[in-house]
Amino acid sequence: MHKPVILTGVRSNAEPTLGNYLGAILPLVRLQATHAGEYQINAFLPDLHSITTPTDYKQLYQSTINNLRIYAAAGLKLDDPNTNVYRQSYIPAHSELTWILDCFIYYGELARMTQFKEKSAKQTSVSVSLLNYPALMAADILLYDASYVPVGEDQRQHLELVRDIAIRMNNQFGELFVVPESWENQMKFNGNGAGVRIRSLKHPSQKMSKSIADPAGTILLSDDPKEAKAKVLAATTDSLGSINLNYETQPGVSNLLQIIASIQNKPLNEVVSEWKGESSYAKLKNAAADLVEATLSEFQAKLLQFSSEDALDTLSKHEEAVRGIAEAKLNKVQSSVGIRP
Numbered sequence: 263m264h265k266p267v268i269l270t271g272v273r274s275n276a277e278p279t280l281g282n283y284l285g286a287i288l289p290l291v292r293l294q295a296t297h298a299g300e301y302q303i304n305a306f307l308p309d310l311h312s313i314t315t316p317t318d319y320k321q322l323y324q325s326t327i328n329n330l331r332i333y334a335a336a337g338l339k340l341d342d343p344n345t346n347v348y349r350q351s352y353i354p355a356h357s358e359l360t361w362i363l364d365c366f367i368y369y370g371e372l373a374r375m376t377q378f379k380e381k382s383a384k385q386t387s388v389s390v391s392l393l394n395y396p397a398l399m400a401a402d403i404l405l406y407d408a409s410y411v412p413v414g415e416d417q418r419q420h421l422e423l424v425r426d427i428a429i430r431m432n433n434q435f436g437e438l439f440v441v442p443e444s445w446e447n448q449m450k451f452n453g454n455g456a457g458v459r460i461r462s463l464k465h466p467s468q469k470m471s472k473s474i475a476d477p478a479g480t481i482l483l484s485d486d487p488k489e490a491k492a493k494v495l496a497a498t499t500d501s502l503g504s505i506n507l508n509y510e511t512q513p514g515v516s517n518l519l520q521i522i523a524s525i526q527n528k529p530l531n532e533v534v535s536e537w538k539g540e541s542s543y544a545k546l547k548n549a550a551a552d553l554v555e556a557t558l559s560e561f562q563a564k565l566l567q568f569s570s571e572d573a574l575d576t577l578s579k580h581e582e583a584v585r586g587i588a589e590a591k592l593n594k595v596q597s598s599v600g601i602r603p
């Protein structure tokens with residue numbers, strides 16, 4: 263029996279934010295710590311996804327390698343025998359499987375994705391890759407038969423589409439793919455309630471995003487910890503004067519509660535009860551700001567301990583090993599659709 267697979271990735275299109283850290287990187291590190299040995303963990307670097315929107319192409323190669331340093335600094339153990347780290351474009355089966363999946367995904371399914379609609383609305387010329395983004399994600403996940411995909415709430419719709427594709431192809435061709443667990447089961451697995459969505463500190467009705475210019479609302483992992491602290495202290499709240507979790511009426515306060523819960527690794531409802539009855543927003547901001555400052559300081563110190571050379575070395579070794587796993591699955595799919603014997 264193969265071990266169940268946990269798989270996730272962070273793009274290198276721009277510098278990662280506190281949202282990426284709390285929504286995807288830290289949950290993976292915690293899953294590795296609690297489940298080592300029982301699961302296979304794939305932490306991969308989706309460099310092909312990084313070029314779906316314009317980026318700094320000269321920087322991209324280094325940024326991708328740097329994202330492995332970020333995983334390591336966040337606490338991911340790279341010498342764990344059950345953990346694989348690799349760059350998406352170094353395993354050609356990702357691109358090849360995407361094309362085959364494309365032949366079984368409907369245009370309407372991709373066109374109705376919220377992320378596609380939001381991103382394409384901001385551009386005058388919309389690349390086909392932006393539309394096809396979830397198909398490449400499906401290949402990333404289905405190639406390795408991943409059951410658990412720790413991602414932020416913004417990726418929920420994509421993950422649900424991946425499940426639909428896997429079920430559709432299994433119905434047509436027999437058991438080709440492991441169907442990833444439902445969103446509810448994913449959340450139970452990593453104990454994240456409804457899914458983590460860290461908001462902009464300035465505009466808390468929007469998500470904190472590395473691709474939107476919002477310096478006062480966004481904390482980058484490279485921010486000076488003191489400046490990051492100041493951004494949290496200056497976070498937009500409201501005038502209700504009581505601390506509750508309600509993203510409609512109190513998105514800023516709710517965001518601070520979520521930041522505290524994620525950093526302290528506590529269920530959100532536990533943190534909400536701890537703050538019940540408290541009316542001082544200054545106290546809440548201070549608590550969140552101190553945690554963010556300490557998290558960044560510790561993270562940045564660890565980042566210095568792992569060089570780009572070490573990261574590249576680690577990636578190359580893993581890529582060699584992973585290529586065979588991916589190719590075996592690709593061959594099986596190619597045979598099923600009649601392009602291999």
Ligand code: TYM
Nearest residue numbers: 270271272273281282285286308402413414458459460470
């Ligand atoms: P990316 O780089 O845009 O985001 C990386 C991860 O960070 C999460 N995230 C957030 N979580 C909470 N609050 C936020 N404000 C926030 N912003 C981003 C994202 O949900 C994501 O988990 N499509 C993926 C990359 C990818 C992938 C995959 C992931 C490509 N193929 C296969 C899993 C499995 C993405 O959103 O990258």
